[in-house]
Amino acid sequence: MKIGGGVGQLKTDMAVTGHPLEEPLAGLKLSPGVTKLPSGLVITSLENYSPASKIGVFVKAGCRYETSENQGVTHLLRLASNLTTKGASAFKICHGIEAVGGSLSVTSSRESMIYTVDCLRDDIDTVMEYLINVTTAPEFRPWEVSDLRPRVKTDKAQAAQNTQIAVVEALHGAAYKNTLCNSLYCPDYMVDNIQSEHLHQFVQNHFTSARMALVGLGVDHAVLKQVGEQFLNIRSGAGTTGAKALYRGGESRLASSSGLVHSAVVSQSAAVGSSEALAFSVLQQVLGAGPHVKRGSNSSGKLVQAVAKATADPFDVTAFNASYSDSGLFGFYTISQAAAVGDVVKSALAQVKAVADGEITASDITRAKLQLKGQFLMSLETSEGLLEALGTQALTQGSYISPEEISKSIDNVSLADVTNAAKKFMSGKKTMASSGNLIKTPFVDEI
């Protein structure tokens, strides 16, 4: 499988000297090829003539698919990516990948697990072999799995140190009754109870062709298709379908001695792919989603302006927006001093209410749309972002939608859509999660 032809072609194109750099090369259309195999596997690849290639296997096996018997199995699965497989031992995988200067990583979110390898163009064969081994033929030897337990504990300790992660996990835990309430980290009582059989069963049920997408950057599409047909068709079928996420709206309070209180207030929003989801994204930008100028004062966001009037102490506030395949969360996240939490949360809520009541102008919407488009398009600039975009689209829709089309759909969001989204947030049942010194923090029914 020699994949060097593309680079040679590029060289001859670039040999046409005198071409200005502001315009794309004529006749060089970089559009990804998408193939859907009969087994359900979706293969997407984009030949971007980069000297480094990236291949990702996207699997619908996030922590939302854990059941009560195997809570936390995805945490161990995430750490088990380097364990012995049928075709390669743990040492061979680590040594082989390091020998070509590549890297193998696993990212898991609530919806999916993403196995990524990147390496130089010529070493694709080697790392592909390891990737296929890890995703389709892991052995999960019991002693290797039990050696993962100290790493699970270290992982959890590191995550617990990060208050934002703790609050977002608690938020999801309080907001849903099932599926999406599962944490990305293994619960304490299950750390010693997850055995090799759980991992095997989870992989059997969820790592099936219909739930997988194979994505490549800098790879030949034919090559990827061959790999997909030969190796990733091992487990066919749709696997276990997950239950629908049931929103309940609750509260979670994590008291600690920290002087800064982190608090998140959300309500149910829309699923990924619906037009409402876009409206919520635009609303997030209207309200303010993080600073856009490094070391700037972040005074352009509506939420920041509102909260700045309520307190003089240091604070931070962002609109929070997370969309999943059948549900979503929208609200705001605040960090403030322990004494000022009530004022901060109430003023942020009042600002969202103002937006819901129609107190936004067309210029706000235009600015928000431009910011959203800019953020999205800039995320596609890196190979990691591009791979993720290709992969999640392949996994959820089985096709590819170009950035131009997405930009157009963003432009089609109207002021009414945004106002309705804000109204939905205000009227929905709220979920709240707080962490820190909670003496003065209001409860969800008091805000």
Next chain:
Amino acid sequence: MMSLAARSGTFSPYMQATAFTVAGPLKALVPGVVVKEEKILLNPKKHFLCRESLNGQSPKTGHAVTVSINGSAGIRFAHTDIRMPDFSDYRRSEVLDANKSSQESSEARRAYSYLVTGASTMVGIYTAKTVVTQFVSSMSASADVLALSKIEIKLSDIPEGKNMTFKWRGKPLFVRHRTEKEIATEAAVNIGELRDPQHDKDRVINPSWVIVLGVCTHLGCVPIANAGDFGGYYCPCHGSHYDASGRIRKGPAPLNLEVPYYEFPDDDTVVVG
């Protein structure tokens, strides 16, 4: 439609996935021994002190976690969990106090160290020289061999006019106690007539004792004492006549009898060799 790419903004480093290099399975060094788990020390760096440092710390969306081989490793705040060992047991008294400058004592410390080093080096060199010479000189002749090379003779055992023969270094040694008449005769010989001209006083230390090797200078036979025409020695093999001083007078021998090195430690003994 928004992919996961929208999840981590450029200004929220706290929402980036935790990632660390996969090092390999941990193994206990001795099987059967329970490895006590250490407390996991993490850096509780709290620097949220002002508005600016809080900027961008709020997450905008849900997070994802990444683990990787050879990928970018997480930040490790090593200076909080690595402890500097205490070396005070090995420090000199002048530098025990961490807050005092070490410059004042530096010259004294340096002089002491250099002195000790220099002295040890000299001692070492002499030791080495001694050891080497001992080993090398062990290859030279041993004491028993050296002992055979000298002979001590008691002179009072030899009467006047008598010639005694001793075995010395594998060769016969003649010790002759000469009479006055023989001494005078030898001293009066004209050196010009001799084949190998040597005056008698050049051949003896004490004229009454002549000590020569009893090996004929012609072909190596042993001459007979008190024989021959000149009152000295006569070699029977080819007829060489030596006189009482051991000089060749008649016959085929070319040289006088060889006079070895000898000395008289006292009047009664002579040590030859």
